[in-house]
Amino acid sequence: MEAVFWCCLAFGALTAVVTLVFGDSLGGAADGLFGWLSIDVHHLFQPVVLSGAVTVFGGTGLLLHRYSGLPGPGVYAASAATAAVIGTGVYFLYVRPMRGSENSTGYSMSELAGKRAEVLTPIPASGCGEVLVRVGAGNVNHVAASFDGEEVPAGTPVVVVEVKEGTLYVSRMD
Missing domain, CATH: 2.40.50.140 (Nucleic acid-binding proteins)
Known part of the structure; x- marks a missing residue:
């Protein structure tokens, strides 16, 4: 169980670094990936949101496994819930406002x-x-x-x- 959380923490941290360096390219490449969806949910799958959620899942899982009395399935469920909450928060507090702040050279x-x-x-x-x-x-x-x-x-x-x-x-x- 601990190995899964360590892998998620390491993968999330590595993805966060790669996203920091190549974020615009990765975001542009993922734009067409969810184009078939008729709802606007695909913006939740931005690399920064996903890497943040995976990192939180791994870190929360390690902490809960070591310091709480929860059984294995409870640790996984609590870690997944925490990752979903933090990932959604990152989207609504960072990604979504930044998408609306892009400058345009167009005018009427x-x-x-x-x-x-x-x-x-x-x-x-x-x-x-x-x-x-x-x-x-x-x-x-x-x-x-x-x-x-x-x-x-x-x-x-x-x-x-x-x-x-x-x-x-x-x-x-x-």
Whole structure:
């Protein structure tokens, strides 16, 4: 019995180290593995959750075997229950929040209303120019027209008032 728990503890610890080093690659490889499931349970089978549960199973089993008066099946059952609780906790407290925190470079044109920008190409009173808008971690250039109907020289800080038909209507910052 003790050998099973030692193997689980060692395997879990080794898997945790491998997951730490190669976690993104392993997680990406496992993405298609559970694609046939119609429910969202496959996210529970992330390498970090599985390695954590196996490690907890082995460690809890060793402790209960040595320091409790539980019979063999009781030690296995208590170890498995503890591993399930800890594995679920790791998923809900670490893995799931981290999945939602990924950054995206995508944006919608409608999100640009209210953003600050800088005029790159002068905007004539009744025509279009170009502005540089900071979006996320990068900058994007867009066609812009004056919202107030006045000329805006290059280098002027502006704010995007509205977006219509792919054109940003901007006004000088005051």
